[in-house]
Amino acid sequence: xxxxxxxxxxxxxxxxxxxxxxxxPESVVTIFxxxxxxxxxxxxxxxxxCNLTNSFNDISDLKQAYPRGEKxxxxxxxxxxxxxxxxxxxxxxxxxxxxxDECVFPRxxxxxxxxxxxxxxxxxxxxVTNLHHVLTKIQKMDNNRLELHFKDKAPRQFDKVIITxxxxxxxxxxxxxxxxxxxxxxxxxxxxxxxxxxxxFCNLMGAVVTPVQLSIPSTKFRSQGALLxxxxxxxxxxxxxxSSYAARYLAEQNYQSPVAINWVNETNAQLVEQNVMELAxxxxxxxxxxxxxxxxxxxxxSYLLERSNIEKEKRWGEVGRKMMNKLVETLTNDVxxxxxxxxxxxEFVTCGGVSLKSINPNTLESKVCSGLYFAxxxxxxxxxxxxxxxxxxxxxxxVAGQK
Numbered sequence: 001x002x003x004x005x006x007x008x009x010x011x012x013x014x015x016x017x018x019x020x021x022x023x024x025p026e027s028v029v030t031i032f033x034x035x036x037x038x039x040x041x042x043x044x045x046x047x048x049x050c051n052l053t054n055s056f057n058d059i060s061d062l063k064q065a066y067p068r069g070e071k072x073x074x075x076x077x078x079x080x081x082x083x084x085x086x087x088x089x090x091x092x093x094x095x096x097x098x099x100x101d102e103c104v105f106p107r108x109x110x111x112x113x114x115x116x117x118x119x120x121x122x123x124x125x126x127x128v129t130n131l132h133h134v135l136t137k138i139q140k141m142d143n144n145r146l147e148l149h150f151k152d153k154a155p156r157q158f159d160k161v162i163i164t165x166x167x168x169x170x171x172x173x174x175x176x177x178x179x180x181x182x183x184x185x186x187x188x189x190x191x192x193x194x195x196x197x198x199x200x201f202c203n204l205m206g207a208v209v210t211p212v213q214l215s216i217p218s219t220k221f222r223s224q225g226a227l228l229x230x231x232x233x234x235x236x237x238x239x240x241x242x243s244s245y246a247a248r249y250l251a252e253q254n255y256q257s258p259v260a261i262n263w264v265n266e267t268n269a270q271l272v273e274q275n276v277m278e279l280a281x282x283x284x285x286x287x288x289x290x291x292x293x294x295x296x297x298x299x300x301x302s303y304l305l306e307r308s309n310i311e312k313e314k315r316w317g318e319v320g321r322k323m324m325n326k327l328v329e330t331l332t333n334d335v336x337x338x339x340x341x342x343x344x345x346x347e348f349v350t351c352g353g354v355s356l357k358s359i360n361p362n363t364l365e366s367k368v369c370s371g372l373y374f375a376x377x378x379x380x381x382x383x384x385x386x387x388x389x390x391x392x393x394x395x396x397x398x399v400a401g402q403k
Contacts, residue, residue, distance in 0.1 A: 005146075005161045018122055182355065211225055244351075
């Protein structure tokens with residue numbers, strides 16, 4: 001009979017605990033959570049509705065969803081993927097629904113359904129949960145067991161330990177793992193909004209343009225999706241995706257970088273010019289403000305005309321070649337300056353953590369400390385929004401638990 005410890009009572013922790021208990025019913029499995037509540041992030045995921053996975057129908061390459069960790073997940077998905085997760089939750093009493101955007105939610109539209117499912121399943125199997133246990137140190141013992149030291153608690157020994165503590169905002173939070181010999185990738189924020197200090201832009205707050213393409217000039221970082229303009233700058237799926245793809249780069253730039261907006265989601269500027277010129281030809285006597293290309297929102301269109309130095313009262317027939325060039329450039333490559341990052345309240349994700357070079361890619365066991373496993377965001381794995389981060393938690397938790 002083995003004694004198994006799970007450090008962290010989040011999504012990956014509960015899934016690892018359930019998988020471990022099902023794989024070894026005779027084992028004693030204990031979750032140690034540092035706070036007074038479990039599954040807090042699951043509770044706020046998807047605005048409290050819990051976007052627990054994705055259909056992956058729009059993903060042709062895992063790199064699109066996972067800027068870091070896609071190769072490992074491609075391997076692990078052979079054991080437990082999104083379809084397995086979908087089936088698992090439905091079999092455990094959580095009816096699911098797939099939205100048009102391919103995000104998967106509980107039919108109840110409440111994260112409590114997922115929380116109740118995980119806690120009840122773990123409890124029914126005999127998993128014990130201990131709250132207010134802050135891990136301070138892991139010590140390898142001569143008897144091949146691992147001794148866990150908790151703040152203000154007596155040390156305890158285990159045959160297997162799975163670390164599922166989530167992302168650490170500071171590298172110091174992972175020092176106890178570095179002390180054992182693990183390589184730690186510097187944690188930096190992922191999934192964040194962009195501050196834009198331009199009054200005219202922020203005055204468009206509430207406007208949504210979809211789809212747009214965002215990119216960081218002179219890099220390969222680009223994203224596509226809806227852009228939401230806020231009173232502080234840029235938000236919405238396109239912004240969050242770009243922040244995820246460029247997380248390390250933007251951290252190195254101290255969150256000061258140009259960002260280019262392609263308002264019409266068309267990279268072929270000649271085609272855009274052709275379409276706008278056809279529009280101009282058909283509406284020569286109409287004011288430019290009253291005829292919007294690409295169905296752009298009227299407030300945004302007025303703003304873009306100002307950016308292009310074209311008076312709103314001007315008629316389309318009066319737009320000359322020089323003005324047309326400027327307008328096409330603004331529509332396809334409108335450059336703004338990122339002046340710091342905002343936060344995305346629903347899902348704070350970090351890029352970085354335990355290096356994937358420090359673990360066995362088949363089992364998620366540490367290469368430097370036998371009996372120690374990892375799952376979830378403590379690993380250097382993170383994703384864009386859309387249920388992909390929780391899917392990584394289910395997959396890695398399942399694999400670490402059952403091995």
